[in-house]
Every structure is written in C-alpha cells, then in structure tokens.
Amino acid sequence: MSGSPIEELSVPGAVRWITRTLEGEGFETWAVGGAIRDALAGRPSGDWDLATRATPAQVRRVFRRTVPIGVGHGTMGVLARDGTLFEVTTFRRDVETTGRHAVVEFADRLDEDLARRDFTINAVAWHPIRQVLHDPFGGSADLERRLLRTVGSPKDRFAEDYLRILRALRFAGVFQLRIQAETWRALAAAMHRVRALSPERVREELEKVLEGPTPPSRVLGLYAASGLLATLYPELERTIEARRVPEGGDWFSHELRTVDLLSPARPELRWAALLHGLGEPGPGPDDPDGIDGADTSVRALLRSAAVLERLRASNARIDRVSQLVQWAARPPDTGGTDAELRRWLAAAGRERLPAFLRIWSAAVRADEARGGPWGREAFLRLARRLRGLVRARVPLDVADLRFSGRDLIGMGYRPGPVFGEVLRALLEEVLDDPERNDPHYLRERASRWLEERKSDV
Numbered sequence: 001m002s003g004s005p006i007e008e009l010s011v012p013g014a015v016r017w018i019t020r021t022l023e024g025e026g027f028e029t030w031a032v033g034g035a036i037r038d039a040l041a042g043r044p045s046g047d048w049d050l051a052t053r054a055t056p057a058q059v060r061r062v063f064r065r066t067v068p069i070g071v072g073h074g075t076m077g078v079l080a081r082d083g084t085l086f087e088v089t090t091f092r093r094d095v096e097t098t099g100r101h102a103v104v105e106f107a108d109r110l111d112e113d114l115a116r117r118d119f120t121i122n123a124v125a126w127h128p129i130r131q132v133l134h135d136p137f138g139g140s141a142d143l144e145r146r147l148l149r150t151v152g153s154p155k156d157r158f159a160e161d162y163l164r165i166l167r168a169l170r171f172a173g174v175f176q177l178r179i180q181a182e183t184w185r186a187l188a189a190a191m192h193r194v195r196a197l198s199p200e201r202v203r204e205e206l207e208k209v210l211e212g213p214t215p216p217s218r219v220l221g222l223y224a225a226s227g228l229l230a231t232l233y234p235e236l237e238r239t240i241e242a243r244r245v246p247e248g249g250d251w252f253s254h255e256l257r258t259v260d261l262l263s264p265a266r267p268e269l270r271w272a273a274l275l276h277g278l279g280e281p282g283p284g285p286d287d288p289d290g291i292d293g294a295d296t297s298v299r300a301l302l303r304s305a306a307v308l309e310r311l312r313a314s315n316a317r318i319d320r321v322s323q324l325v326q327w328a329a330r331p332p333d334t335g336g337t338d339a340e341l342r343r344w345l346a347a348a349g350r351e352r353l354p355a356f357l358r359i360w361s362a363a364v365r366a367d368e369a370r371g372g373p374w375g376r377e378a379f380l381r382l383a384r385r386l387r388g389l390v391r392a393r394v395p396l397d398v399a400d401l402r403f404s405g406r407d408l409i410g411m412g413y414r415p416g417p418v419f420g421e422v423l424r425a426l427l428e429e430v431l432d433d434p435e436r437n438d439p440h441y442l443r444e445r446a447s448r449w450l451e452e453r454k455s456d457v
C-alpha cells in the first residue's frame with residue numbers, strides 16, 4: 001500500500017503551505033493521523049496535524065508566527081494567515097510507556113512515527129504536495145473492509161496506553177468497524193486497567209462521543225458490550241437491568257435512543273438524557289452507592305452529579321446537567337392543574353423550559369421508535385400549557401411579586417431573614433392564583449402574616 005497514488009484528498013491550503021515551507025528548508029513533512037483517516041472515510045476532517053523531521057526549535061525558526069503548544073512532546077503550533085492554528089509535531093518514537101503516559105524521543109523517520117500510533121486507520125500519512133498516501137500498516141484497506149485493529153500486537157498496544165481501549169470502541173462505533181478478534185480479546189483482557197486512567201482523559205473520550213456527529217448509541221452500545229460501561233460507569237450499567245414501566249424495555253436503551261435524538265450542538269442535553277434514568281430502581285435490593293430512599297428524581301440528581309464529579313467535570317456543568325436530570329426525571333403531571341404547572345416551573349426554573357421540552361420530546365420519540373405507547377398527544381398538550389404560562393409571564397419567583405422588601409421597610413419593619421420568609425409565603429399564594437399579585441392584597445397579607453408570626457413567639 002505504501003506510497004500508492006489515490007484520488008486527491010482535499011487539503012487546506014495552509015497545510016500545503018506549511019509542508020512546502022518546511023520541505024523548502026529540507027525537512028520532510030507529512031499530514032498524518034485523524035484528518036487523513038476522516039478524508040479516506042469520506043467524512044469532513046477535523047484538525048489537520050502535521051508530522052515533520054524538523055525539531056520544534058527548527059519549526060520556530062522557519063515560521064514567523066508559532067505557539068509553543070507542547071514543545072516537550074515535540075509539538076509547535078503554526079499560525080496560518082487566516083488565524084487557524086496547525087499542530088506540527090516532530091517525528092517521535094516511544095521510549096517508555098506505563099499504560100497512562102509515554103516518554104517519547106524524536107525520531108528520524110516517518111515510519112517510526114506511524115508505528116507508535118494506535119490503530120492502522122490512524123497510522124496513515126498523506127503528502128500534501130506530492131499527493132501520495134503513505135500507509136505502511138494497511139489502514140486504508142482496513143477502512144474499506146471496515147476493520148479496526150491495532151498497529152502491531154494488540155496486547156502490547158493496550159498495555160502501553162489503556163486509553164486506546166476507549167479509543168478503539170469510539171472509532172469502531174463512529175466508523176462502524178468490526179473489531180478484529182485478536183484486538184477485541186486483548187481489549188477485553190485489559191479492561192480492568194482503564195480504572196487507572198485519569199478522569200480527565202476518560203471524560204474527554206465520553207465528550208467526543210456525546211458531542212460528535214455520529215449517533216452516540218453506536219459507541220455507547222460498544223461500551224456496554226465490552227464491559228467498559230460496567231467498569232467505568234456502574235450506575236449506567238445498572239440501568240440496563242432497570243425496566244421502564246409502563247412503556248416497557250430497559251432504561252439504558254431508552255437513554256441511548258433519547259441521546260441520539262438530541263443535537264450534538266447541545267451537549268448538556270445529551271449528558272442529561274444519558275443520565276436521566278439513573279434514579280430508576282436497578283437490579284437487586286440494595287443501592288450500592290447508598291443513594292437510596294430519596295425519590296427517583298432526587299436519586300437521579302445525586303447520581304448524575306456523582307458521575308460528573310468523578311469525571312472532574314466543571315462545577316458549572318455538574319450543576320446544570322444534574323438540575324436538568326432532576327427535573328427532566330420528574331415532569332409535571334400531564335393532567336395537572338395550572339397551579340401545579342406553575343409550581344413545577346417555579347421549582348425547575350422557567351428559563352430551562354426549552355431544555356426540558358427538548359429532552360422530553362426526544363424521550364417521547366424514543367418510546368415511539370420502539371413501538372411504545374403514544375405519549376405524543378399528552379406531551380404536546382403539556383408543552384403547550386407550560387409554554388403558555390411562561391409566555392404569559394405569570395409570576396413564578398419572589399422577584400416577580402408586585403411587593404418587595406422595600407415595601408416591608410416602608411411598613412416600618414426592620415430587614416432580616418423574616419423578609420425572605422414573608423415573600424416566599426406571598427409567592428405561594430400567588431402561585432395558587434396569579435390574580436393575587438396585587439400590591440394592596442400582598443401588603444395586607446404580609447402584615448397579617450407578620451402579626452400572626454408575632455403572636456406565635
């Protein structure tokens with residue numbers, strides 16, 4: 001396969017420019033890895049990475065605008081005219097690996113650099129000027145026959161870096177590849193090692209799955225089939241055994257179908273959809289995490305927060321996703337009264353309504369897709385009513401009351417914690433009946449409340 005001419009790959013002009021410039025100085029340079037694989041598979045390429053014989057210092061001397069991205073690892077960023085940053089990495093070979101990280105040194109030849117890459121489909125290089133494919137391990141043929149296998153011995157390659165286990169499942173799912181039997185056996189045998197990976201790397205893998213254009217279920221299904229789900233995400237593994245009532249089927253497949261139906265452009269909704277069944281009772285009498293007793297939606301909140309914390313997600317993401325999970329797992333009763341819907345909006349946050357509607361809509365379609373009961377009519381009615389309440393700007397928050405702490409001060413009361421209590425009590429009345437959001441009425445109720453309170457103490 002080596003050096004075989006194939007139809008032209010469309011390479012960004014800047015990649016040709018970087019190659020031409022470095023080769024003009026005598027440094028052999030190739031476009032390598034993921035972008036070539038994507039192009040061969042007929043997909044839009046992600047980042048174009050270059051591999052070169054030049055050292056980082058030499059790359060810096062050749063280009064006017066460079067950014068030291070990971071000089072220790074041989075990587076310089078080269079800034080193209082349009083402001084795009086391209087990673088240019090010196091040919092490397094591994095000198096020592098631990099399963100979690102590698103010590104590398106610079107190498108002279110492209111082939112050494114390709115040999116340290118994980119899978120044949122990733123160990124391909126394209127020469128942007130000469131337009132030749134360099135594919136010493138047959139990655140392009142593997143793509144064609146839809147086969148994923150490691151470069152060299154699978155056992156050794158997984159032992160060098162356990163992240164490759166996750167990457168194998170991702171590439172197999174995304175490119176719909178069969179995993180070669182020997183590669184699969186080695187992957188399964190090394191599975192328990194993935195617990196040693198840093199949470200950040202594990203999270204980034206899942207982010208790529210949830211935020212990419214391929215339906216995540218393809219990869220997550222492989223997570224489950226390979227034992228990775230049980231190893232890294234036991235609470236999700238339990239949802240495989242959790243039955244959906246009355247819809248039927250299991251929670252895990254429902255989560256996957258729901259995730260697939262949400263846009264990758266809204267990753268937090270996908271995260272929430274993936275985690276929204278975590279509160280459901282799984283197999284066995286005991287809850288292994290001690291999160292028991294609470295109601296389904298609170299268990300879902302606590303468990304999804306625990307998963308995200310374990311993955312070292314940002315606090316903002318933990319908060320947003322676990323809140324979405326909590327309230328998505330507890331929609332208002334479709335036959336509820338307006339007051340019940342207002343209370344639900346007040347608790348769940350009206351600003352989040354569009355997010356909930358997207359998640360539920362996906363969940364309803366996910367049930368339909370497997371022939372479950374038609375929840376669509378009830379869902380659409382509920383969605384209309386909730387949207388109507390938000391659009392009508394019904395008061396849902398203390399800040400919406402036509403009465404405030406300032407009015408209490410005007411009435412001669414001294415500010416204190418009791419102000420908050422009064423206002424919340426007034427809000428409860430207004431949630432029951434928005435007509436009560438009237439300054440005179442609220443003033444009257446406030447002084448009554450405070451008087452009663454005084455006689456209490």
Ligand code: ATP
Nearest residue numbers: 032033034035046116117118122123161163164208
């Ligand atoms: P994606 O960007 O979708 O994750 P990618 O293949 O581009 O896919 P990167 O992490 O960007 O993945 O890495 C670029 C290239 O570096 C890969 O194509 C592969 O050749 C090599 N590579 C990355 N991670 C590893 C690894 N853990 N072991 C061996 N080679 C790797």
Ligand code: MG
Nearest residue numbers: 034035046047
């Ligand atoms: Mg990449």
